[in-house]
Amino acid sequence: MEQASGFVVATRAALAQLSALAVQYSFSVIGAIILLILGWLISRFVSRWAHNGLSRIHGIDATLSQFFANIIRYAIMVLVIVMVLGQFGVQTASILAALGAIGLAVGLALQGTLQNIAAGIMLLVLRPFRVGESIETGNIQGIVVDVGLFATELKTSDGVYRLAPNSTLWNVPITNYSRRPTRRNEISVRIEATDDLARAQAKLMALAGRDKRVLRDPPPVVYVADFDAGGATITLRYWTSSSDWWISSRELTKAAKLAFGKQPEGIPDPQVSSHDAPGESGPPAPLGADEPGSVRT
Structure with missing residues (x-):
């Protein structure tokens, strides 16, 4: 009987202690729940406000504005969680120190990934x-x-x-290759020493005049790019829109080959080539297009 009564007394004491703890921490629990809800709402509002504000800034990409908005949101939630833990007597200073150590370790482990993120931010800001x-x-x-x-x-x-x-x-x-609205291109033709140079230049200029993709300002020019004992290389230099660069290069190269390959006096071995301005390379070909190259009859 004494053991049973002692057990009952101990149980009642434990229940009384739990009841006291429940009363003591009930306000802390309710406050923590309210704080979490308010923190979640505030983080959503602030992140959305930051996203909308950054989106209105010229030059800020949508991906970048969303990235910064997410950082703000998560930072607010981390701060709220630390405050909630402080409500229960947890030492927040030690938590912040642990988070700093974890962040340093993660940063060292993901160094390459962080470099990609930093480069991505620069690409989205500078927009090359x-x-x-x-x-x-x-x-x-x-x-x-x-x-x-x-x-x-x-x-x-x-x-x-x-x-x-x-x-x-x-x-x-x-x-x-697409940033500038216009681009320069060149079409070169190799002629023999016995051919009429002025006539060949006029024929090449006429090809540019018939092509609507060739801009009139600045006007196209034809000049002697090279010469030797065997002949000369004449070049048509013209400007066209960046979107028409590829098709104009192909069509003018084809037209030059047909024109110089069918002249009455005949050219034994004409060479026609298309290339971009010196020191530059042409833009990538459209999907499904063949690579350009010299045309030789």
């Missing part, structure tokens, strides 16, 4: 290229499909999908 533009960087050439924080998606001229890490693109020179 945009979606739909034709670029060449290092050994990568193609049409930009998407620019993300970690990598950039491209489609090559033969339809191949390529994913390039942003750090790779950021650390090498970038050539953007």
Whole structure:
């Protein structure tokens, strides 16, 4: 009987203690729940406000504004969680120190990934290229499909999908073939020493005059690019819109070959070639197009 009564007394004491603790921490629990709900609502409101504000700034990409908005949202939630733990007597200073150590360890482990993110932010801010533009960087050439924080998606001229890490693109020179509205191109023709130079130049200029893709301002020019004992190389230099660069190059090369290959006096071995301005390379070919090259009869 004494043991049973002692057990009952101990049980009652334990229940009384639990009841006291429940009363003591009930307000803390309710306050923590309210704090979490308010923190969640505030984080959503502030992140949405930041996203809308950044989106209205010229030059800020939507991906970048969403990235910063998410950082603000998660930072607020982490701060709220630390405050909630403080309600229950947890030492927040030790938590912040632990979070700092964890962040340092994660940063060292994901150093390459963080480099891609940093490069992605720079690409989205400075915008050396945009979606739909034709670029060449290092050994990568193609049409930009998407620019993300970690990598950039491209489609090559033969339809191949390529994913390039942003750090790779950021650390090498970038050539953007679509950024400028107009581009220069050259068509070169090799003629023999016995051929009429003035007539050949006039014929090449006439080809440019008949092509509507050739801009009239600045006007096209034809000049002697090279000569030797065997003949001369005459070059048509013209400007066209960036979107018409490829088709104008192909069509004028074809027209030059047909024109000089059928002249009455005949040219024993005419050579017609198309190339971009000296020191530059042409933009990637449209999807499904063949690569350009010299035409030789």
